[in-house]
Amino acid sequence: MPKTKFQEIIFTIIMVIVMVYALVVYNISLDKGGLTNEVFYIALGELVIMGIVGFILEMLIAGPLSKKLAFRLVTPGKDKPIFVILAVSAMTVCLMCPMMSFVATVLFKGVDSQLVSKWIQTSVMNFPMALCWQIFFAGPFVRWVFGHLFPEKDLELAAEAE
Template sequence: MPKTKLQGIIFGLLMSVTMAYGMEVYNVALKEGGLSQMTNHVFWDALLEAAYMWLFVFVFSNLWGNRIGHKLADKICRAEDSPFLHTLFISGCTVLIMCPTMSAVAAVLFSVILGGGSWDQLPAYWVATVLKNFPMVLLWNLFAAGPVTRLLFRRIFARQLAEA
C-alpha cells in the first residue's frame, strides 16, 4: 500500500502504535485479573506501557518482521492473484514473526527485569508469553489494527494515492 519511503515509515508508525496499544490493553487486563475483571483504568495503564513498546515494535518490524512476513506471504499467495488474500497472508505471516519477537521483549522486560523473575526461567516466560498472546495478536492485527491503520493511512495520503 505505501508507495514511497516516507509513506512506508508513516504506515509502520501507525501500525506499531495500534498494535502496541491493543496488545497492551489485552495484557494489562490479564494482569489485573482477566478480561472479565477489566476496568477503565486498564486503558490508561496500557497507554503508559504502549508509550515505549511501540518503539520496539517499529524497530523489530523494520529490521526483520515485515521483510520475513512479506517473503513468507509471497510463497503462499501472489498479490496479482488476490490482493485481499495477499494482504491477509502478509498480516498473518508478519504476526508469525513479530509475536515471538515481541514476546521475547515482553518476557525480558515484564517477567525478568520489572517482574523480578529469574533469567534461568526466561525460555519458559517467553513460551508462555507467545502462547498467551498469539491468538489475540493475530485477531487484533486482522480485525482491528490492520484495518484501522490502512484506513488512517488512506485518509492521510488520499491525494498522493489518487495521483499514483
C-alpha cells in the same frame, strides 16, 4: 498501501501504535485479572518503550521477512489483493508476536531460570489475540486511516515521483 519509504514509515508507525497498545492493554488485563479503566492509562506508559521496540523490529526484521514469506504463498498483482493483505498480515503476526512477547517477558516478568517458559506462555497467550486483532480490527482500521491520509490518487503521484 504504502508506495514510498516515507509512507511505509507512516503506515508502520500507525500500525505499531494500534497493535502494541491493544496487546499491552491485553497483557496488563491478564496480569491484573481483568480489564479496568486504569489498565488503559497504565498501557499508555508502556506504549512508549514497546512502541519503539515494535517499530524497530517491524522495520528491520518482520516487515521485510514477512513479505518474503507471504510472497511464497501469494503473488501481488496476480492474486486477489485481500489474499495478499491477509498473507502479509498473518506472516507479520507470526514473526512479531514471539519477538515482542520476548521483549515483554524480559522487561515485565524478569530474567530468571523460567525465562523460556514465561516467554513461550506469553507468546501462546498473545498469538490468538494478536492475529485476530490484526486481521479483524487493526489491519482494516489502519488501512482506512492510511487511505484517508494518502488517497489513492496521491499514492500514484508519489510513486511516479520516485
